[in-house]
Amino acid sequence: MKDALRSFADQIGSEGPVAVAGGKTHWGVGGWPATGTKEVAAPVGVVAHEPAEMIVRVGAGTTLEELRSTVEEGGQFVALEADDPSKATVGGVLAVGLGGYRRLGWGPVRDSVLEMTSVTAGGEVLRSGAPLVKNVTGYDLCRLFVGSLGTLALTGEVVLRCRPIPEAETWWVGEGADPFAVAAGLYRPLSVLWNGIHTWVGLAGYRVDIEDQARTVLGRAFRPAERPPPLPGRLRRSLTPRDLRALPSTAGVDRPWLAQVGVGVVHCGEAAAERIGPVGPPSSGVWDLHRALKERFDPAGRLNPGRSVSGVAAGAGV
Amino acid sequence: MTTAALVRDLGVALAPDRVRAGALELALYERDASMLTGQASVVCFPTSAGEVSAAVRVCRDHGRPFVPRGSGTGLAGGATPLGQVAPVVIVTTKMNKILEVDSEQRFAWVEPGVLNLDLSTAVAHLGLHFAPDPSSQQSCSVGGNVANNSGGPHCLLYGVTSAHVLAMEVVLADGSVVVLGGIDPEPEGLDLRGAFVGSEGTMGIATRIAVRLTPLPPCVATLLADFSTIHDAAAAVTGVIAAGIIPAALEMMDATIVEVVEAYVHAGFPTDAAAVLLVEVDGLRGGVDVCTSDVEAILKAHGAREVRVAADAAERAAWWKGRKSAFGAIARIAPNYYLHDCVIPRTRLVDVLDEVGRIASSRDLVLGNVFHAGDGNLHPLIVFDRRAPGVLEKVHEAGRKIIETCVAAGGSLSGEHGIGIEKREAMDLVFTEVDLEAQKWLRDAFDPEGRCNPEKILPRGGSRCGDISSLPPGAWV
Secondary structure, rough: HHHHHHHHHHEEEEEEOEOOOOOOOOOOOOOOOOOOOOOOOOOEEHHHHHHHOEEEEEEEOHHHHHHHHHOOOOOEOOOOOOOOOOOOOOOHHHHHHOOOHHHHHHHHHHHHHHEEEEEEOOOOOEEEEEOOOOOOOOHHHHHHHHHOOOHHHHHEEEEEEEEOOEEEEEEEEEOOOOOOHHHHOOOOOEEEEEOOOEEEEEEEEEHHHHHHHHHHHHHHEEEEOOOOOOOOOOOEEEHHHHHHHHHHHHOOOOEEEEEEEEOOEEEEEEHHHHOOOOOOOOOOOHHHHHHHHHHHHHHOOOOOOOOOOHHOOOOOOO | OHHHHHHHHHHHOHHHHHOOOOOHHHHHHOOOOOOOOOOOEEEEOOHHHHHHHHHHHHHHHHOOOOEEEOOOOOOOOOOOOOOOOOOOOEEOOOOOOEEEEOOOEEEEEEOOEEEEHHHHHHHHHEEEEEOOOOOOOOOOEHHHHHHHOOOOOOHHOOOOHHHHHEEEEEEEOOOEEEEEOOOOOOOOOOOOHHHHHHOOOOEEEEEEEEOEHHHHHOEEEEEEEEEEEEHHHHHHHHHHHHHHOOEHHHHEEEEHHHHHHHHHHHOOOOOOEEEEEEEEEOOOOOHHHHHHHHHHHHHHHHHOOEEEEOOHHHHHHHHHHHHHHHHHHHHOOOOOEEEEEEEOOOHHHHHHEEEEEEEEOOOEEEEEEEEEEOEEEEEEEEEEOOOOOHHHHHHHHHHHHHHHHHHHHHOOOOOOOOOOOOOHHHHHHOOOOOHHHHHHHHHHHHHHOEEEEOOOOOOOOOOOOOOOOOOOOOOOO
């Protein structure tokens, strides 16, 4: 893999506009790369899965599907989700940094990342973090890079945290229940989704616990579902968990949306999105810090020109 | 400008009685819990973000660096004042209010000086707690937890501090105030909250922190297993993880520690054991029962002489008190200790513990191990009397060898205590110049003039050879 990383760094070089292309499932997030931007592919393949350490080292160009099938052989999984896992790549999911339906149980994308090997705007190989499940050695550049849309460095290889596959994962759907009461009553649910009418609940863990929760908390209002519902649209909004309560009146129930109860993410199409304004943007002081970081990490502005993390909430092309 | 003028201006910005520059007070704040000593010019105690901002602006106007400080329980010298000119220490202990508890959305806004355990105690009646639980949780502050990205036994399952901080109000090095992160899950822009947590007070001072509150588990089982060799205990740790079980906590104590702890708190630990494992599983009743019997079987299969399950909350509390009292109990052996904090791959526990033992015994040093075995976070504890001639040199040398051994095993410098001054010159054992340069970009973007907690984390440049004994004048470990 060292050779693959070297070759990745060589392709990126130290001059000219450049972007890493993964599966392009979210290519428009934050804006389209400027015309003339060179597209480079990240190394592909699982380098090593170490079940006893619960870590996996993987090329950033590897699809989530390939990662899943490799890690599954050791009885584990990585808490990353994408709506098209056969196309979405690890590097792409981390660059965008947005999780899927199971965030309530799994936590945010960034918490699965232990080490990132990236290439700087100067074309040099940069490692941050460590292949260890616990580590506070030095500044946490991994968290800075996850969700940065490749505007600070281009990631070629990562080490991710693995978790044991639970004994069971089951989904339930019900109508008319108060999703907030359901979420509060469940102990560490995987997911609670709500579209204003139906509530879907994902539970994962020991079978005995799932059955107990289904009986005592979900009750007769819920019936088993094969899977969670499909995405209602390609856009998303980030609200405080409490603000979700107002969605039926703000977004309306005739425009499709799906809220992650207990989290605050709302998946939606354009019709609903325009009625659910983003939470207030960060202050000018925060954007000053963004500019100061960009000036230092990419002074010539060659990494993903045309893309900006400030455009994500506006929903450009998500 | 003179220190007298600095004291006067800080007194105007805060209040004269909360600005101290007497010899005794300066001596109290010349180090944190590490014994790495520096020099403060003034110590001040703001009571609000406005006062922190005002104090930072006074520092700027006087060309003084400043050092944020919480309870001062840090072990790596992160709050030890260093600088070209003696810094102002800005202490957050008077900012100790829990500002808002939102049980529905499960978070709380707190001031940085709130003590870790006080927060959990204050929200226990709501069935909630703040999950990071360092051994110092009775005295360490939430602001300090944010600075060090603190861990604790239960972060094996629940994650370290970064996973429990939603947002922060931060006073930057120029005195301006920003909010990083948010209560909503995907705030716009870069994750500056994540970059700030663990930056050891070098990127600003958090003046308000929104922490996630985690439901208390409905059911808890705590197991105590004793082993006749450290090897068996370490192999049992690997066995539990390899079986796909992540306990809430998985702690190891060796014979040296068990003996002094038992004599100190009478926790009921078996004093003839070579090693004791403390394993806690939590969750719903059914799963906890399944998991408890699985863990018990694995421990026995790896040679545990006896596995006990805590009969009640009182017994569980006694065991945890024993575990968390280790650093106080050790004074029964000798007056001084040097606590290390390295991380290694979990599967290397057996050989690294062997080597660490050899490093101490070959130098006639007493060493105990009390650590977070489940995530490979070692805490070798060297016990000594600093008055004995030549012992400090041996302690330094052993410490350096321990770090080198862990790094050679694929490990890293720190799992939860941070780098501070203690390990900054060892950073090039694990990072290249490019890696360190990029870390400096992050630091500089927040504090371009290097005014906020200078001389921490990053090596000072020039010739670096991973020599942790090359400490600043006056400093000692």
